[in-house]
Amino acid sequence: MQILYILRTIAMYVYMFGYMLLFYGTLRRAEKAAAAGDRETVRQIVNYHIPRWCRGLLRVAGVKMTVEGVENIPASGPVVFVGNHRSYFDIPIMLVALDHPHGILAKEELANIPLLSRWMNLLGCVYVKREDVRGSLQALKDASDVVKNGESFTIFPEGTRYKGVEGGAGEFKAGAFRIAIKTGAPVVPVAISGARALYEDHGCIVRPGSVRVTILPAIRTAGMKKEEQTQLPQAVRQNILAAMSRLGQTIL
Numbered sequence: 710m711q712i713l714y715i716l717r718t719i720a721m722y723v724y725m726f727g728y729m730l731l732f733y734g735t736l737r738r739a740e741k742a743a744a745a746g747d748r749e750t751v752r753q754i755v756n757y758h759i760p761r762w763c764r765g766l767l768r769v770a771g772v773k774m775t776v777e778g779v780e781n782i783p784a785s786g787p788v789v790f791v792g793n794h795r796s797y798f799d800i801p802i803m804l805v806a807l808d809h810p811h812g813i814l815a816k817e818e819l820a821n822i823p824l825l826s827r828w829m830n831l832l833g834c835v836y837v838k839r840e841d842v843r844g845s846l847q848a849l850k851d852a853s854d855v856v857k858n859g860e861s862f863t864i865f866p867e868g869t870r871y872k873g874v875e876g877g878a879g880e881f882k883a884g885a886f887r888i889a890i891k892t893g894a895p896v897v898p899v900a901i902s903g904a905r906a907l908y909e910d911h912g913c914i915v916r917p918g919s920v921r922v923t924i925l926p927a928i929r930t931a932g933m934k935k936e937e938q939t940q941l942p943q944a945v946r947q948n949i950l951a952a953m954s955r956l957g958q959t960i961l
Contacts, residue, residue: 711914717771718915724769728762729824736824739831755831759810763801771917772798772907776806778924781897787861788897788927789889793878793949794865796904798920803863803899806922811861814852814885833860839868849887856892864888866942875905876953881942890938893931898945899924900952923952 729736735754742750767774782788790811792803804810812833820826820836833855837848856862866885871878889896900923907918925948933941 714911714914714916717769717917718913721766721769721915725766726824728765729828732758733824736827736831740827743831751831755828756809759828759832760805763804763810766801767798767805770798770907770915773917773919774802774806774922775919776922776924778926779808781924781926782808783895783897783927786894787856787859787892788895789856789886789892790861790863790897790899791881791885791945791949792863792865792899792901793871793953794867794869795871795875795901796907796909797870798904798907799865799870799901802901802904802920802922806899806924807861807863811863812852812855813863814848814865814888833862845884849884852888853891856888856894861894862888866945870905870909872909875902876950878946878950878953881946883939883942886938886941886945889930890933890941895927895929895931896941896945897924897927898948898952900949902953925949925952 735758739751739754742754790803790807792799800813800815803813810832812835813829815829815834815836817836817838819829819834835848835852835855838844852862852864864885866881867879868882869879873879886896888894901920902923903918903920906916907920908915928941928945930938930941
């Protein structure tokens, strides 16, 4: 059985980079449009190809995904999506589960992966080097600028993947919430359950499984008092933990 999981893992990586190679011409067309300031063409290409690529990736990996609460995404204006983080799969999951793909605050190492980083640049991702305080502050400023320009953004405020038990989450760092507070954009909490069991729990060998994504009601940040701003990271974390707890009870 283990050999089948290994073959599935290989197939996932072949698909992952094979898709980007197959549509390299489309990538170049989008980059030329970006250089010319043609944001609409870039948006059309990104909104079509990135979810399509991610859905295929999840399908090859054998992931069955259920999404609840899409109606909680505000109909207009940029928002900051905030999700718990347990797996590398969280990124393609978020790129598929939301209304359409949005830029992500990502670790600097992803900027060095050929082809993938170029698609991420088109998506509006911002890279952060966790141990570099000045660089982290600049990354938060760059992400805030994305939201100021009318684009929604996605953050995983734990800063790294949580390795504890399913249903838990690490500390939500306050810095990431400055993006929403500084721009006045609503925060939309997103609870992801089951992702770690797809990959990390098995020594980074892919195993089929189910994932549930719960999009929670938006939290307004415009006009927030200082005390509310201070409490925001913990409030969002508790909302996500409560959603995962309800999900666990439902599954049982």
